[in-house]
Amino acid sequence: MNMLIKNRKYATEITADDDGERVSIAGWVHEKRDLGGVFFLIVRDLKGVAQVTLHKGEGEQQELLGRMKKVPRESVVAIEGEVKSEKKAPNGYEILPKRMEVLSEASQVLPLDTTGKVGAELDTRLDARFMDLRTERTKQIFIIRSRVLKAMRDFFDERGFIEINTSKIVSAATEGGTALFPISYFEREAFLNQSPQLYKQMLMASGFDRVYEIAPIFRAEEHDTTKHLNEATSVDIEVAFVSDDEVMKILEELIAFVYSKVVDYPGLAKLNLNLEVPKMPFRRITYDEAIELLSGAGEQIEWGEDLGTSAEHTLGGIIGELYFITDWPCAIKPFYAQPVAGDKDICDAFDLMHPRLELASGSQRVHSYELLKKNIESKGLSADNFEFYLDAFRFGMPPHAGWGLGVERLLMSMLEIENIREVVLFPRDRRRLAP
Ligand code: ATP
Ligand code: MG
Numbered sequence: 493m494n495m496l497i498k499n500r501k502y503a504t505e506i507t508a509d510d511d512g513e514r515v516s517i518a519g520w521v522h523e524k525r526d527l528g529g530v531f532f533l534i535v536r537d538l539k540g541v542a543q544v545t546l547h548k549g550e551g552e553q554q555e556l557l558g559r560m561k562k563v564p565r566e567s568v569v570a571i572e573g574e575v576k577s578e579k580k581a582p583n584g585y586e587i588l589p590k591r592m593e594v595l596s597e598a599s600q601v602l603p604l605d606t607t608g609k610v611g612a613e614l615d616t617r618l619d620a621r622f623m624d625l626r627t628e629r630t631k632q633i634f635i636i637r638s639r640v641l642k643a644m645r646d647f648f649d650e651r652g653f654i655e656i657n658t659s660k661i662v663s664a665a666t667e668g669g670t671a672l673f674p675i676s677y678f679e680r681e682a683f684l685n686q687s688p689q690l691y692k693q694m695l696m697a698s699g700f701d702r703v704y705e706i707a708p709i710f711r712a713e714e715h716d717t718t719k720h721l722n723e724a725t726s727v728d729i730e731v732a733f734v735s736d737d738e739v740m741k742i743l744e745e746l747i748a749f750v751y752s753k754v755v756d757y758p759g760l761a762k763l764n765l766n767l768e769v770p771k772m773p774f775r776r777i778t779y780d781e782a783i784e785l786l787s788g789a790g791e792q793i794e795w796g797e798d799l800g801t802s803a804e805h806t807l808g809g810i811i812g813e814l815y816f817i818t819d820w821p822c823a824i825k826p827f828y829a830q831p832v833a834g835d836k837d838i839c840d841a842f843d844l845m846h847p848r849l850e851l852a853s854g855s856q857r858v859h860s861y862e863l864l865k866k867n868i869e870s871k872g873l874s875a876d877n878f879e880f881y882l883d884a885f886r887f888g889m890p891p892h893a894g895w896g897l898g899v900e901r902l903l904m905s906m907l908e909i910e911n912i913r914e915v916v917l918f919p920r921d922r923r924r925l926a927p
Contacts (some may be wrong), residue, residue, distance in 0.1 A: 496570035496593055503535070503542035508577035508584040508895075515587065517542050518570040518595070520626060523607060532584075533560050533589075536606075536626070541579040544571055544589050557908040559592060562783035565600040566626070572820075577618060614911060621918060621927055632759040633915055641706060643753035643822030644727060647746050653729065658691035660684055660708065664877040673712045673722075676750055683711035687824055687896060692703060692730040693828065693857060694884040695766045696892040706899070716922045717801075719910045721900060723920040735894050736830075736840045736856040739893045740816060743844055743852060744774045746897075747814065751906065763907055770814050774844070778819040785810055795823045818842045827867035830856040844897070846905040854895025876886045 500518040519537035533544040573589035577588040603620035673684040728760040828840040841855035903915040913919040
């Protein structure tokens with residue numbers, strides 16, 4: 493291994509206190525500035541930037557100066573030199589170079605500007621995502637995404653959940669034949685799973701009382717919006733021996749916990765955000781109250797009709813914070829949602845809403861084999877296709893409840909990002925299949 497790289501420090505690991513020390517750094521050529529008597533090379537790594545300063549007119553340095561001037565921006569270099577305390581430089585120091593190795597030379601014409609001075613269209617950025625990730629804002633989004641996922645795992649771990657991984661190749665649709673990607677599976681047709689719903693419920697019959705999964709879901713939805721992906725990441729939980737109320741509490745606690753792990757992250761500053769941990773308990777309104785509020789705002793929804801984007805925005809405008817909508821008409825909820833006691837038309841189902849969009853859906857589940865089978869058929873589906881699932885309800889299935897939360901929806905709402913594609917490394921949408 494190249495010794496320069498082996499001993500390299502991140503730009504932020506070096507401080508003015510290292511004055512006089514020999515160090516090596518490695519990273520991308522962020523900027524070059526020629527100020528007549530002095531030449532600056534700004535080198536960027538994961539953590540920050542370091543200023544490499546070369547004073548001209550020192551004989552032996554001529555060759556180095558020539559190479560620094562020539563190396564194209566965004567090339568990868570390793571530099572060894574002496575630290576000098578310098579108040580005006582980033583992190584309070586500069587490096588007086590002795591040696592530079594060009595590890596990989598970049599082409600002259602760059603697809604994007606990485607300094608953030610020249611903006612670019614989202615499509616251009618996604619086409620050159622590897623390069624877009626070199627910009628500070630984009631980089632921070634994905635560091636925050638990683639923090640969010642870690643916070644979630646810590647949260648579930650602390651509460652005794654078991655992490656599961658269920659198959660993404662399935663023979664039947666979770667909720668019917670729509671919005672599925674068919675694939676060829678040897679001589680048969682199979683599908684990419686749109687949700688781990690059926691599997692996490694089957695696990696409730698196994699005695700795994702509390703499970704969670706963080707995994708991709710595939711939705712073959714044709715629509716091209718700023719909140720839908722064809723491959724998204726879902727956080728799913730299922731809990732046995734509890735009611736929907738319990739899992740709603742888990743959901744709001746999870747959201748507050750995740751926020752609390754992000755609010756004091758310094759990288760947030762790059763997104764110009766002032767985050768606050770949402771207050772619990774979140775407000776709860778019923779579906780009936782929602783349509784009443786909408787009607788008061790001049791938006792008429794027939795009872796039994798789903799709430800579209802416009803209704804979501806109107807309600808969000810009225811309520812202005814995270815809230816739950818409960819007691820949905822069963823007709824617009826999946827077959828596995830449990831009707832409330834004494835009313836077969838209303839289900840113990842809920843959606844968690846951000847003022848801008850839906851974040852999660854969940855419910856108390858039907859755990860009676862007979863009712864579940866009847867519900868599947870009354871939704872026009874064939875119970876035969878669900879035999880593997882229904883079987884789990886015939887030999888001892890406890891009452892249970894759960895929900896699914898979109899990771900990207902949570903991130904985009906939390907970080908006030910307009911387009912969901914921004915929070916996915918390599919988004920899949922109606923038009924985009926590469927990179
Ligand atoms: P919407 O009505 O907003 O399209 P949905 O009700 O169809 O969402 P669910 O089937 O309830 O979605 O899925 C649970 C959660 O998974 C949603 O609340 C959302 O956060 C996320 N999700 C679902 N579909 C998508 C998608 N196409 N892209 C991104 N996230 C999604
Ligand atoms: Mg939903």
